[in-house]
Amino acid sequence: MSLYLAFDFGFKRIGAAVGDEFTGSARPVPTLQSGDWPAIERLITQWSPTALIVGLPLNEDGSEQPITTAARRFAEALRQRAQLQVHLVDERYSSRAADDILRGARAGGQMSRRVRKGDRDGQAARVILEQWMAQRG
Template identity: 30%
Template structure:
């Protein structure tokens, strides 16, 4: 059996910034890629997906503790409509992202980042996207 040679991309969508993580081509390792200002997200995706082989896109599904959608879900649905038109053949999967921000912040603490570095919201978003990707890879 031939190994997969395409990446999986994960998106931690935010109203201001969006964290992005990606696997290696064998889909073994999840790494933070970048954080993009949300208005520039589609341009970033067009360029990235144009240059790299991406098999699937994961989009965080922010839920409240009780399982109801969070406020940003309305914006995510608008994004998904545009995404589906831009990339009609690209499958996407929604991934429960409850607690990823808390886990990302804890990761920053555990890795020894100083308080000033932990205030970097862009880094937090990128780590959150990486956690979404890891959850998908290792829980399926």
């Protein structure tokens, strides 16, 4: 069974999620501070993923934005540090989907506390990973 780690890169925070190919589902793991390579490396060591997935932020029309270049650099740094294959995934609408998931969890009673900024990042990473696994079919 293949296990994957996904990252939703941001200038302040990096959402992360882990998922497996067998179920095709993922779950968020604690959000990381951008640039905290020791924490990122601990996460990779802890889960021993087969590959890493990084969300590629694009505008609605598919064009790149300033953070796109930074996300590509982050993905390349991950590849070099972890010595694992890194897949880039179009992450358009992942934050909106994450917001919908969190709203649903609050409304359904699965989440009793207020939503924190890091919650959205982790859920976005989950959406990115589940989308990537679904596309692999």
